[in-house]
Amino acid sequence: MFLRIWIVLFIIFISYTIGLYMFCDDGTILKPDENIIAGRNTWQEKNCQSCHQLYGLGGYMGPDLTNIISTKGVNRAKTFIKYGTGKMPDMSLSDEEVNNLIAYLSWIDNTGKSEITPDKIHWTGTYIIKEKAW
Amino acid sequence: MHVSSALFWIVSGAVGCLIVNSNKTMTFSSTNISLIKSFMIIWIITIVVVFIFYSLKQYGGREYWEFPPVLSIPIVIAWILLMIGYYRHWLSIKNKKPLYIIMWGTGILFFFITFLEQNLWHIDWFRESYLREITVQWKANGSMVGAWNQMIYGTSLYMMVRISGNKQIAQNKSVYFFYFLSLSNLMFNWGHHIYNVPTAGWVRHVSYAISMTEWLFFISMIRSFKGKLSEYRRLKNLTTYRFIIASELWLFFNLTLAIMMSIPAINMYTHGTHITVAHAMGTTIGINSMILLGAIGYLLGIDDTYGRIKRFVQYGFYISQISLIIFWISLIVAGILKGYRGRVLNIDSFQEIMSPVIGALKIFSISGIGVLAGMALISICYLQLLRKKKKIL
Numbered sequence: 262m263f264l265r266i267w268i269v270l271f272i273i274f275i276s277y278t279i280g281l282y283m284f285c286d287d288g289t290i291l292k293p294d295e296n297i298i299a300g301r302n303t304w305q306e307k308n309c310q311s312c313h314q315l316y317g318l319g320g321y322m323g324p325d326l327t328n329i330i331s332t333k334g335v336n337r338a339k340t341f342i343k344y345g346t347g348k349m350p351d352m353s354l355s356d357e358e359v360n361n362l363i364a365y366l367s368w369i370d371n372t373g374k375s376e377i378t379p380d381k382i383h384w385t386g387t388y389i390i391k392e393k394a395w
Numbered sequence: 396m397h398v399s400s401a402l403f404w405i406v407s408g409a410v411g412c413l414i415v416n417s418n419k420t421m422t423f424s425s426t427n428i429s430l431i432k433s434f435m436i437i438w439i440i441t442i443v444v445v446f447i448f449y450s451l452k453q454y455g456g457r458e459y460w461e462f463p464p465v466l467s468i469p470i471v472i473a474w475i476l477l478m479i480g481y482y483r484h485w486l487s488i489k490n491k492k493p494l495y496i497i498m499w500g501t502g503i504l505f506f507f508i509t510f511l512e513q514n515l516w517h518i519d520w521f522r523e524s525y526l527r528e529i530t531v532q533w534k535a536n537g538s539m540v541g542a543w544n545q546m547i548y549g550t551s552l553y554m555m556v557r558i559s560g561n562k563q564i565a566q567n568k569s570v571y572f573f574y575f576l577s578l579s580n581l582m583f584n585w586g587h588h589i590y591n592v593p594t595a596g597w598v599r600h601v602s603y604a605i606s607m608t609e610w611l612f613f614i615s616m617i618r619s620f621k622g623k624l625s626e627y628r629r630l631k632n633l634t635t636y637r638f639i640i641a642s643e644l645w646l647f648f649n650l651t652l653a654i655m656m657s658i659p660a661i662n663m664y665t666h667g668t669h670i671t672v673a674h675a676m677g678t679t680i681g682i683n684s685m686i687l688l689g690a691i692g693y694l695l696g697i698d699d700t701y702g703r704i705k706r707f708v709q710y711g712f713y714i715s716q717i718s719l720i721i722f723w724i725s726l727i728v729a730g731i732l733k734g735y736r737g738r739v740l741n742i743d744s745f746q747e748i749m750s751p752v753i754g755a756l757k758i759f760s761i762s763g764i765g766v767l768a769g770m771a772l773i774s775i776c777y778l779q780l781l782r783k784k785k786k787i788l
Contacts, residue, residue, distance in 0.1 A: 263571065266575060267575075267578075270575065270578060270579065270582065273582075274582040274583075277582070277583065277601075278512075278534075281530065281531070281534065281598065282521075282527065282531065284595060285526065285527055285530045285531075285594045285595055285598055286524045286526035286527050286530075286594060286595065287595070292523045293522065293523065298522075301522070302455075305454065305455050305456065305457065305461075306454055306455050307454070308452075308454040308461055310457075310458055310461075311396075311461065314667055315529070316529060316589065316591055316592045317591055317666040317667030318458065318529070318533060318588060318589070318667075319458065321667075321668075321669060321672060323745070324745035325667055368525065369525055372525050372526055372593065373526075373592070373593035374593075375591060375667075376591070376738070377590075377591050377659075377663045379663075382659070382660045382663070385603075386603070386658045386659055386660040386661075387599055387600055387603050387659045387660075388590060388591070388596075388599060388659045388663075389596065390591075390593045390596065390599075
């Protein structure tokens, strides 16, 4: 009995995982180009996630950067990345690396909004971020 | 780096305790011991190399595992050796297995699965869509916590059986029910990490529904409180038992926090704030580390020693507990302030949001030194005991 329950749960887990991989987004997102991929690599190599968040995930020393491009603009974001601030160190990035990071952050920005507004909350307590999802 | 340090401590401690305890339940064959020793050697060398890379500021990996990705290969190889050694031993146990042995086996398997899953980002298909990539990444990381919890809670259950001498604790219907409930949570209750990510709605709803089953753990803890209290009166002289009871209290606090955070309408205010850090640190220090310190003390025979060492372990215990309470509360206060200023007052500037939060973070830092001092005192005493003890495995 114990083994049967375990196996059934495991099969559900595997099925759910595959379903999640295939259908967790609506498939309309643009594929990343070379600049975006290079920006993503710079993001990881410089360990940006240890201080910054994307969709609220990451370190807490700096702000969430999911929608930094649409809220602060490209030029302001570039200045911060290139020269740092009082708290953020100057990472000595080349212009190309800065541009790639901007491309990466713009790509993420296009995926949605990190902040949930009160009108998105359903009476059950969950969110309705996309009508399509229902 | 501090997150990787915490993870390596917890996973290494969990595996170390379960191997030594498994060996006490039934001795490993020499082949299995060789496989497990090979795991230990590769694992420890890899950890040292990881920290060398960190000190040289060489990164490249993902959240929690930020070292150059090539170092994932020895970790996977080491884990495969552990799995072969452990499961060969596991299958040779012919009698009905107590639940803690099943939990150890479950934890080892799911750590492997989730570690592989959190490395799927190397495959281009997963990174073509950012939403897919972030969903898979946080699914893996969330489930991995469940995997090491299986190993650690298994050890806690083992210690309870050994201390109380009551084998039924690990073989009754209730513990099997909660095992399956925690297994379901391991598999499906990771979604609160990505509630605000615009994935398909069903991902969020499934996670929300599963997370609400945590109320059952919560109610069960309250119901068993009276029994635990009388058990505490009987066993309070045992240092090991104090660590277990401390971990249970922290489990209660963190479970309360986890249930609140699992409700999306509340998560909206807590996500991306220090409340998440309070939950993570309360869990890794208050629950995981306390069980591990209790288990290591048990293996070293802390309750059979008298005098200075035992006294210092007790001092360390109280220093770390009191400091941890302040540490945890200051993080929650910091999180409430950040959430209120950012989400309710809608302050735009990050510096402005954080200015009153700094005070709470200063208290957090000072109390962190207290946690460090308490745990260091316990560790030094354990190292002294270890020096006297010639052989553990």
